[in-house]
Amino acid sequence: MAGASSRGMTRAVPRSSGTWKVNGLDLYVHRFRGEHARPTGLTLLLLHGFLDAGSTWDLVAEPLARAGHDVVAPDLRGFGRSARVPAGGYYHFPDYIADVAALVDALAPERLGVVGHSMGGAVAVYYAGACPGRVERLALLEGMGPPGNGPDVAVARMQAWLRQMKELDRTPRRLSSMRDAIARLVANHPRVPREVLATRAPLLTREEPDGTLAWAYDPMHRTTSPMMFQVEAFTAFLEQITCPTLIVSGGPTGFHPPDEAERVARLARAEHVELPDAGHMMHWSAAEALAERLGEFFGAGGDAATGGQAGTGRQPATGS
Numbered sequence: 001m002a003g004a005s006s007r008g009m010t011r012a013v014p015r016s017s018g019t020w021k022v023n024g025l026d027l028y029v030h031r032f033r034g035e036h037a038r039p040t041g042l043t044l045l046l047l048h049g050f051l052d053a054g055s056t057w058d059l060v061a062e063p064l065a066r067a068g069h070d071v072v073a074p075d076l077r078g079f080g081r082s083a084r085v086p087a088g089g090y091y092h093f094p095d096y097i098a099d100v101a102a103l104v105d106a107l108a109p110e111r112l113g114v115v116g117h118s119m120g121g122a123v124a125v126y127y128a129g130a131c132p133g134r135v136e137r138l139a140l141l142e143g144m145g146p147p148g149n150g151p152d153v154a155v156a157r158m159q160a161w162l163r164q165m166k167e168l169d170r171t172p173r174r175l176s177s178m179r180d181a182i183a184r185l186v187a188n189h190p191r192v193p194r195e196v197l198a199t200r201a202p203l204l205t206r207e208e209p210d211g212t213l214a215w216a217y218d219p220m221h222r223t224t225s226p227m228m229f230q231v232e233a234f235t236a237f238l239e240q241i242t243c244p245t246l247i248v249s250g251g252p253t254g255f256h257p258p259d260e261a262e263r264v265a266r267l268a269r270a271e272h273v274e275l276p277d278a279g280h281m282m283h284w285s286a287a288e289a290l291a292e293r294l295g296e297f298f299g300a301g302g303d304a305a306t307g308g309q310a311g312t313g314r315q316p317a318t319g320s
Helices: 054-066 093-107 119-130 151-167 178-188 194-204 231-240 260-265 287-299
Strands: 015-022 025-032 042-047 070-074 111-117 137-141 205-207 213-215 245-249 270-274
Touching (some): 025 054, 042 093, 054 070, 054 194, 093 119, 119 137, 178 194, 194 205, 260 270
Parallel strands (some): 111 137
Antiparallel strands (some): 015 025, 205 213
């Protein structure tokens, strides 16, 4: 596996992790900074995908930090060690964009690059389209949004959501052991080597108060979103993105909406790279190659005017 082959021979990059108060919720944020690297002045915000966590960016984040970038990878709300919405709340997609905007304001980077994988790619598109002056460079890792649905499914989606919310049990589904967690990851991600998934399992699980093990996400995330993904609206955000944008695909076994080419064509300055055998979870299966491509892309920065505001970001409330 390309992503982990040299990990044992390379000094680990220091990571600071802690909670940041964002829109009333505690988001858990992982920050990677190379000890001996010459700072580039570029902060890279890495946004994870569905049922993932910011901590699993480590195989990609560490090489980028060694190159001198300040790498920040939050657990999005309801994932990983971030807080879950209280009773009566829900994970509406705009909430993720609002959290990213608030986190960027708190970090106050002089220069900002954003990387989004899968669901995190859609979050990145909405943020970069709504705040185009803040993002200097953007990388979307199979993050061009899900397939579109016609209006004929709107009523059915709302009905499904109402039914699922009525029946929802937010008690985390228990795992029998870490070995069980690894086995489930292996079954779901056949293109990722088992030894890599064995290092992902502790990052994607948490110990419950009763001492049992469970996946580290709110079971509410498993419900059907009541609102449809609207391709036309997504396209409008793509058209507002003026910065250089790198589209990374994992080859034929990856995830591609049928109209992906049409969506990419709406970007003003897009380039494409393929990691042929990586599959969708490229940040695990081909981390070394991915980090190299991202390093080249973000290392060529400085050619996009941004309205990013320089400043000193607030420090986490707590850390570990």
